[in-house]
Amino acid sequence: MRLHAETLQCLFPSAKLDEPLKRYTAWKIGGPADALLEPTSAEEIEEALRTAGEHGVPVTVLGGGTNVLIRDSGIRSLTIRLAKSLTKVAFTGLSLTADAGVLYPVLANKTASQGLAGLEFATGIPGSVGGAVYMNAGAYGSETKRVLDWADVYRPEEGRISRLSNGDLGLGYRHSVLHERPGWVVLRAGYTLEPGDSEELKARIREFRSQRMNGSPNRPSCGSTFKRATNDSPGRLIEVCGLKGTRVGQIEVSPVHANYLVNHGGGSAEDALKLIEHVRKEVFDRLGVELEPEVRILG
Numbered sequence: 001m002r003l004h005a006e007t008l009q010c011l012f013p014s015a016k017l018d019e020p021l022k023r024y025t026a027w028k029i030g031g032p033a034d035a036l037l038e039p040t041s042a043e044e045i046e047e048a049l050r051t052a053g054e055h056g057v058p059v060t061v062l063g064g065g066t067n068v069l070i071r072d073s074g075i076r077s078l079t080i081r082l083a084k085s086l087t088k089v090a091f092t093g094l095s096l097t098a099d100a101g102v103l104y105p106v107l108a109n110k111t112a113s114q115g116l117a118g119l120e121f122a123t124g125i126p127g128s129v130g131g132a133v134y135m136n137a138g139a140y141g142s143e144t145k146r147v148l149d150w151a152d153v154y155r156p157e158e159g160r161i162s163r164l165s166n167g168d169l170g171l172g173y174r175h176s177v178l179h180e181r182p183g184w185v186v187l188r189a190g191y192t193l194e195p196g197d198s199e200e201l202k203a204r205i206r207e208f209r210s211q212r213m214n215g216s217p218n219r220p221s222c223g224s225t226f227k228r229a230t231n232d233s234p235g236r237l238i239e240v241c242g243l244k245g246t247r248v249g250q251i252e253v254s255p256v257h258a259n260y261l262v263n264h265g266g267g268s269a270e271d272a273l274k275l276i277e278h279v280r281k282e283v284f285d286r287l288g289v290e291l292e293p294e295v296r297i298l299g
């Protein structure tokens with residue numbers, strides 16, 4: 001649905017119109033949002049969501065933009081970005097509440113500083129709390145599901161916020177119930193951690209970080225493009241098929257890590273999608289394995 005720019009501006013006065021979304025994605029790819037809103041308070045986002053609901057305006061949510069491929073045609077209607085704003089974290093004993101916009105590496109550091117163990121894995125995940133709940137993000141043998149208690153979710157069909165438990169969220173491998181509920185928005189999440197030694201936790205984080213630096217390409221990407229489908233990692237399957245270095249336009253299967261498709265600058269979503277399809281076809285034809293994208297395609 002294409003709404004008039006004046007209508008969107010009138011409903012959401014602080015939104016930017018026709019805003020290129022490649023500025024907000026890790027892959028540096030993405031056409032324009034009709035309107036992009038970056039709320040700075042919980043009240044502002046709740047009001048925007050209610051207004052959108054009342055006027056039937058479809059809403060797309062972006063967190064850190066680290067696991068999305070936004071089509072070159074961009075995103076219609078309203079896009080709300082919840083990263084870098086809405087960044088409060090509150091601690092009570094072993095529990096904490098984090099706003100949806102808190103970045104996971106920041107949360108890893110904060111919890112380690114408080115002597116709380118369990119979120120060190122989050123240091124390797126560059127997205128937001130909201131995106132991590134949506135994706136059940138994980139690394140180094142752990143995942144969000146292990147430490148998450150609940151998430152407050154705005155449900156447009158009810159026009160209100162509900163607290164969903166870990167179980168209600170249906171968290172699985174890079175999956176949550178939110179994948180089947182477009183328009184549901186995570187506003188904040190609650191975690192319970194274990195007591196730990198702050199210095200040891202920080203050392204663990206440093207160790208995770210240095211592992212990452214050594215094994216990751218140094219160019220814009222969405223991290224792992226494909227989900228794990230067998231005991232073998234997608235990166236190894238792609239490498240076995242001799243696809244490292246395969247290129248469509250400015251997008252290349254990284255020679256450093258084959259599950260990363262890197263952007264050499266100015267790459268388009270069309271080229272990224274073509275390369276994704278090429279890799280899937282080659283891996284299926286040669287090894288009989290069907291790779292499913294982990295990256296979420298928006299627009």
Ligand SMILES: Cc1cc2nc3c(=O)[nH]c(=O)nc-3n(C[C@H](O)[C@H](O)[C@H](O)COP(=O)(O)OP(=O)(O)OC[C@H]3O[C@@H](n4cnc5c(N)ncnc54)[C@H](O)[C@@H]3O)c2cc1C
Pocket residue numbers: 026060061062063064065066067068082083100124125126127128129130131132133134135136137138139178184185186187221222223224296
């Ligand atoms: C270099 C690199 C390394 C990575 N390493 C890992 C890793 O080790 N493990 C891992 O799991 N992932 C990894 N990722 C992928 C990514 O960081 C995670 O999937 C992350 O959880 C996505 O969060 P985000 O805030 O960036 O979400 P986005 O990319 O902005 O959005 C992803 C999806 O979540 C939805 N979403 C975002 N916020 C909300 C919200 N508040 N409410 C409802 N829906 C929302 C979006 O609509 C979209 O469908 C990596 C990415 C990069 C670029």
